[in-house]
Amino acid sequence: MDNITTYREAVKEAIRKAMREDERVFLMGEDVGHYGGCYAVSMGLLDEFGAERIIDTPLSESAFTGAGIGAAMNGMRPIVEIMTVNFSLLALDQIMNNAATLLHMSGGQFNVPLVIRMATGGGKQLAAQHSHSLEGWFAHIPGLKVLTPATIQDAYEMVGLALADPDPVLIFENALLYNSKGSLDVHATPTPIGKALIHKVGKDITIVSYGISLFKALEASKTLAEDGIDAEVIDLRSLRPLDDETIMNSIKKTHKVIIVDEGWKSGSISAEIMARINEQAFYELDAPMERVCTAEVPIPYAKHLEDAALPNPEKIVAMAKKMMGKS
């Protein structure tokens, strides 16, 4: 049964459900308790679960992320919340050198069932230290799984999927999506980690996206439809593992592809996707692959410059038309 809710509520509901069902689950991070979460995701959870399971941490990203790893190794199922991906850089050592490697270094003895959630993305004029989308970076690292819920359903399901996973899973929640509304079916069978979803079926061109870019791609596909271009829109959902099969199958049908990514182009997940298409579906392509990414600049404060830096539906439409020979 579906009900209409927000992305924020969906994440909260998923955390609440997990905490009710499994005493090993706890949430820790900056301002998750008394403040209610910097994006209000955990509002009310301190009252419901108490300060032992909803833990306000000091500004010590490296230490509390590492503590999450240690607790996970000792049988707990921590959810570590890092306010935004920008601050996760202070915890990068723990994520990379410990969470991602312990299982391997220990010859398979110590797995790390840790969930790390963080907000990501630009678009709010927060300038160069608060606006970046670095999820593609994390997808570089073997040992991690990287999820990018775009829809309300995924915002809900991915918390449970991540907690059920025996290995470290990073969840990137685009901050502009917290207020978005949509339907949620809490009884649906979750779509597994590593499976992409086709949000709009089309035959002319494939648009691969993830996170907030999904909605930009869907909006672009509507404009394109008015011009007689039937785009297929894919939501990757997971950047590691990547669902090669869904991407390649779509290209076998459309023979053209645009990748939309709020990360920068150089060394990005969009570059990785292009490389895989080259390896697996080169002869299916009718046109060079294209990308709509963020300009290669730290995000500026001024609105007109920030807007110009980020991907948007107009840029996707223009690119698609160019590829279809309709510009």
Next chain:
Amino acid sequence: MELDLNKAKEFYKEMLLIRRFEEKCVELYSNQKIRGFLHLYIGEEAIAVGVMSALSQEDAVFATYREHGHAIAHGVSAKSMMAEMFGKMEGCSRGRGGSMHLFDGATRFYGGSAIVAGALPLAVGMALADKMMKRNRVTVCIFGDGAVAEGEFHESLNLAALWKLPVLFVCENNRYAMGTALKYTESETDIYKKAASYKISSKQIDGMSVMDVAQAAKEAIASIHKEQAPMFLECLTYRFRAHSMFDAELYRQKSEVEEWKRKDPLTLFENSLKDKNMWSEIDRAEMEDEIKNTIDEAVTFAENGTLEPIEDLERFVYSEASHG
């Protein structure tokens, strides 16, 4: 501390300017002229004014995202700050930084940093360079109580002490890091004691008293020059407003805020000037007028500023020839 009338006027006016400037910012934020995050310094003005009063033109400043007060007190122009917040090219950071990233080379104001504790290592390096080049200047690094929990705080204090660097560390302890009270995040809530454990001479002072801050800062700067070693001031203070423009303030009691408002640095200073029979010499109305003019001019300047051409979007990622 000896306080002559000129100094008294200067301190009071500077604090009032910061207060009024930020009240204007709130209004402009509501009118959507200023966007992004806006962190107000209201209630904490005595620290910026007191600390900056002890610096010379040569000294450098690193501050946080709550830095309007520090920038004003250090001599960054209200015009260029307002234009910055409007996202205009005439802004002190060309509209690229906004409220959290005010930079001004002319006054050696090095930001405007929005990663908590991120500037402490930079201050250490700035001072290291001065020491290596035998320049007799000081670097001031201002940060909040929240920064104390980061590794960079501890690493930087150790380096500064170990290498005997001319850094003045100023912790603005306003008791909260966003919505989390210090008592929930620190096993030792007297922050100056942490500095002492690195063998840095440190002091806890009343951050609501501009006189106390100015006096302590003056002594600290003198000591840094004399001892060739860092100093640490913990200023006890309180932010009267929300953490930023989005904050329901569920984490503190209204009564607590009211109690602190009784220690408003402007009121405290007014009272102490009354005790010294100096208050009657200060023409408050005239001061308000002058401040209003300064702020009106800043807003007009910002309104009339220009938007950087979009073709320039990818500039300043790498140095241009002029950077040398």
